[in-house]
Amino acid sequence: MTTFQRPVTLVTGATGGIGMALARALAGTHDLILQGRGGERLDSLCAEVGGRPLSLDLTRPETFAPALADLGRVTNVVHNAGVVELGAVAEQEHPAWTHTLAVNVVAPAELTRLLLPRVREERGTLVFVNSGAGLRANPGWASYAASKFALRALADALREEEAPHGVRVSTVYPGRTATPMQQSVRAQEGGAYQPDAYIAPETVAATLRFVLEAPRDAVLTDVTVRPGGR
Template identity: 55%
Template sequence: MTEPDGRPLALVTGASRGIGRAVAWAMAPSHDLLLGGRDTAALEALATELPGSRPWPVDLTDSAAVAAAVGGIERLDVLVHSAGVGILGTVADTPAQTWRHQFEVNVVAVAELTRLLLPALRTARGRVVMLNSGAGLNARPGWASYAASKFALRAFADALRAEEAENGVRVTSVHPGRVDTEMQRAVVDQEGDVYRPEKYLRPESVAGAVLLAVTAPEDAALTDLVLRPAGS
């Protein structure tokens, strides 16, 4: 898959909502976009708003579907991993299926999509951005399986960065604090608290950090970016 207008090509997973959607909006002025996600209708609607973009609907936990979907992508300038799940629970209350699900979505799916796209990323000397979390730096009580998956994602990013440096592929982990998204509303509901959006980062603020990583000059490799809500 090549871009006839000569603009760089970016794939953004989780683009139908939240941070992924904000990233797509931030990158649209300078990049052609593949909008990844499972909600085809939402991706199609977003594509009508962003010239140079098109839906890329695929279940990232379906390895065969992912392998088919990446076919034809010969050059990829940017890969942004924004898709993820967050399920809270103490170690005592979290069953094995929850651990497996969070690692499958937050780590295994990311690793497999990256692996399949490495030839295209190497061709472009591209950028890979992992939307991690503050939980990938500090584990809190009640966040065991989610934090463990994000720690694993950080380790994956570190290993990928070291392995692909000689191929010109740059890798950035972005660790935002709590962000005003639908996922955050679900988390706060699980915590039994009252949702106050002003307490959290805006998705657009996180998207700005992603854009900074993507547009960093050739002599600068941004490895880890940490954002927190102002005043937290």
């Protein structure tokens, strides 16, 4: 990457709460490729921030290579997309596990594999948006926590593998964040959704931007972001 080229940053799950906040935070300083399932929401966000839409079904990794073929440069990848379905191990059947692991682990692994040649060429950064569930598994959270523990393992192994290529790999662990996903989680838990008690998505986005733009003499391997007092 020359000094005259802006970084090209690909963000998955761009139409979610954190993804949308990150796209807005990076607009104007990064060229953006914004992944979603397509549709008006993704098109509207791309029009707002000057991003390029990337329509992908993250449960179908066999479709990734053709969709990525003409992307051109990619400096950074932020693996932000994720799904969560709560349930006890004794009650949650295999489709929930398969879907959760496909979106939260298999898709990031395959996207990383396909995009690594571009990221290596740019000496870029891969960021995995994890969760507090990637550090501790609580009752009812087995499938989601298992996927986030696996995502942490993916990032840790990748960091060591890619260090010789000048690629930085970071994991960010946000606590409960005021997003539509959190609203869905609270409904599954049978509790009230209180956005003022959670981290603002813009705060997580600012953290992710700092990780991406940190000076080259440092790699922020693991960053935990927890709700603070207000």
